[in-house]
Amino acid sequence: xxxxxxxxxxxxxxxxxxxxxxxxxxxxxxxxxxxxxxxxxxxxxxxxxxxxxxxxxxxxxxxxxxxxxxxxxxxxxxxxxxxxxxxxxxxxxxxxxxxxxxxxxxxxxxxxxxxxxxxxxxxxxxxxxxxxxxxxxxxxxxxxxxxxxxxxxxxxxxxxxxxxxxxxxxxxxxxxxxxxxxxxxxxxxxxxxxxxxxxxxxxxxxxxxxxxxxxxxxxxxxxxxxxxxxxxxxxxxxxxxxxxxxxxxxxxxxxxxxxxxxxxxxxxxxxxxxxxxxxxxxxxxxxxxxxxxxxxxxxxxxxxxxxxxxxxxxxxxxxxxxxxxxxxxxxxxxxxxxxxxxxxxxxxxxxxxxxxxxxxxxxxxxxxxxxxxxx
Amino acid sequence: xxxxxxxxxxxxxxxxxxxxxxxxxxxxxxxxxxxxxxxxxxxxxxxxxxxxxxxxxxxxxxxxxxxxxxxxxxxxxxxxxxxxxxxxxxxxxxxxxxxxxxxxxxxxxxxxxxxxxxx
Numbered sequence: 152x153x154x155x156x157x158x159x160x161x162x163x164x165x166x167x168x169x170x171x172x173x174x175x176x177x178x179x180x181x182x183x184x185x186x187x188x189x190x191x192x193x194x195x196x197x198x199x200x201x202x203x204x205x206x207x208x209x210x211x212x213x214x215x216x217x218x219x220x221x222x223x224x225x226x227x228x229x230x231x232x233x234x235x236x237x238x239x240x241x242x243x244x245x246x247x248x249x250x251x252x253x254x255x256x257x258x259x260x261x262x263x264x265x266x267x268x269x270x271x272x273x274x275x276x277x278x279x280x281x282x283x284x285x286x287x288x289x290x291x292x293x294x295x296x297x298x299x300x301x302x303x304x305x306x307x308x309x310x311x312x313x314x315x316x317x318x319x320x321x322x323x324x325x326x327x328x329x330x331x332x333x334x335x336x337x338x339x340x341x342x343x344x345x346x347x348x349x350x351x352x353x354x355x356x357x358x359x360x361x362x363x364x365x366x367x368x369x370x371x372x373x374x375x376x377x378x379x380x381x382x383x384x385x386x387x388x389x390x391x392x393x394x395x396x397x398x399x400x401x402x403x404x405x406x407x408x409x410x411x412x413x414x415x416x417x418x419x420x421x422x423x424x425x426x427x428x429x430x431x432x433x434x435x436x437x438x439x440x441x442x443x444x445x446x447x448x449x450x451x452x453x454x455x456x457x458x459x460x461x462x463x464x465x466x467x468x469x470x471x472x473x474x475x476x477x478x479x480x481x482x483x484x485x486x487x488x489x490x491x492x493x494x495x496x497x498x499x500x501x502x503x504x505x506x507x508x509x510x511x512x513x514x515x516x517x518x519x520x521x522x523x524x525x526x
Numbered sequence: 527x528x529x530x531x532x533x534x535x536x537x538x539x540x541x542x543x544x545x546x547x548x549x550x551x552x553x554x555x556x557x558x559x560x561x562x563x564x565x566x567x568x569x570x571x572x573x574x575x576x577x578x579x580x581x582x583x584x585x586x587x588x589x590x591x592x593x594x595x596x597x598x599x600x601x602x603x604x605x606x607x608x609x610x611x612x613x614x615x616x617x618x619x620x621x622x623x624x625x626x627x628x629x630x631x632x633x634x635x636x637x638x639x640x641x642x643x644x645x
Contacts, residue, residue, distance in 0.1 A: 272589040281535045282555055283613050285636050287585065287593035292601050295583030300603075303581075303622045345598075348584040392603065392613045393555065 157186025163472025174258030174362030199476025230511025258362025323466025381413025
């Protein structure tokens with residue numbers, strides 16, 4: 152058994168003068184305070200990575216900077232799936248009695264700490280060094296390839312994909328911490344600068360500064376309790392060249408394992424958070440919409456705040472922002488706020504059971520997790 | 527196997543792939559062993575350059591100054607006739623399912639496979 156006892160999130164966007172450590176510290180302070188704990192209560196630390204300030208021992212660098220001496224600490228690297236992978240590990244660590252309170256933290260000054268070109272070049276290195284990177288691809292190009300195939304096989308259009316960007320922006324407008332606060336339309340997405348067609352600028356995640364953290368504990372520290380009901384992973388490949396067929400991607404494998412571990416079915420889910428520009432694919436892989444129908448469900452309001460299955464009510468990576476590992480962690484923070492009734496004007500009716508899904512690389516690594524509110 | 531392959535990744539106008547003598551599977555990313563069965567008995571062959579387009583993306587925003595000089599360029603995934611998938615460049619008007627054949631072009635200081643439609 153494990154509980155998410157506290158969450159912390161900075162605004163995403165520009166934090167001039169910040170560093171990865173300062174953003175991690177801000178988020179960690181918020182999360183520990185939210186859990187009603189003191190920093191000395193934290194006996195485990197899991198952190199992500201920083202492309203701006205890489206270090207072979209980031210967790211202990213952070214622990215020293217933050218002023219704690221944990222009995223368990225290390226970094227985790229699974230690309231965009233890192234946040235949920237850390238949460239899964241924290242769940243098992245407290246469940247096994249290794250530690251009592253794990254601080255899961257990440258932060259990066261990815262926007263102001265390096266040039267956008269440096270950021271794009273660093274991320275493109277997830278490609279194969281001999282067989283892909285020399286061809287000059289970018290992260291959007293890897294996803295552009297996948298998108299072209301998905302559109303081809305399931306009859307999706309660029310306008311359909313644009314619906315996801317519009318929904319995420321609509322949600323972000325109600326979150327003061329979101330990087331983007333201007334409404335957009337499908338026409339705006341279609342008219343935005345081509346990046347790696349079929350993907351255009353507004354189909355792609357931004358580069359942001361920001362930090363996110365949460366505390367995973369063996370015992371609850373508040374009356375409204377959010378516990379990890381079950382979680383699982385799947386890793387099918389690293390490079391898009393070596394990816395399996397669309398029908399065999401890892402999302403379906405990890406969600407099946409997570410459903411089994413949690414003993415729940417998709418129809419039980421009341422709130423969903425997914426982490427990428429591949430929202431359409433993942434929603435359909437996860438069984439939240441039939442093949443080719445995710446865009447239609449968006450238009451009908453299904454994934455809206457007042458819909459049957461509210462999705463990423465903070466705006467997701469596309470509009471809340473993407474600061475690396477912390478980008479996807481913001482989804483869990485928002486989920487926690489929804490489940491504990493603290494989401495203010497973004498509050499959904501019923502967030503009693505939430506599904507989180509993270510993917511890293513090019514749909515390479517998947518983590519699915521069910522969170523449940525217990526009283 | 528430790529020497530550089532004489533293919534486009536080292537500046538030669540060729541696409542090489544490996545075939546496992548034990549299980550018969552083919553692989554494109556070069557290794558000292560078969561990634562399916564682990565056998566170290568591999569034969570290396572030169573691919574015909576014929577294949578079918580699996581996916582395409584037109585890169586309009588490049589990551590490095592060397593690549594930026596070529597923008598826009600089309601990245602493709604091609605299913606080679608020999609049974610492996612590879613990433614390459616290609617004609618801008620290529621569509622998924624098109625039969626293609628490879629030639630080689632200079633790109634960002636190296637040489638890369640470039641697919642065009644079989645007409």
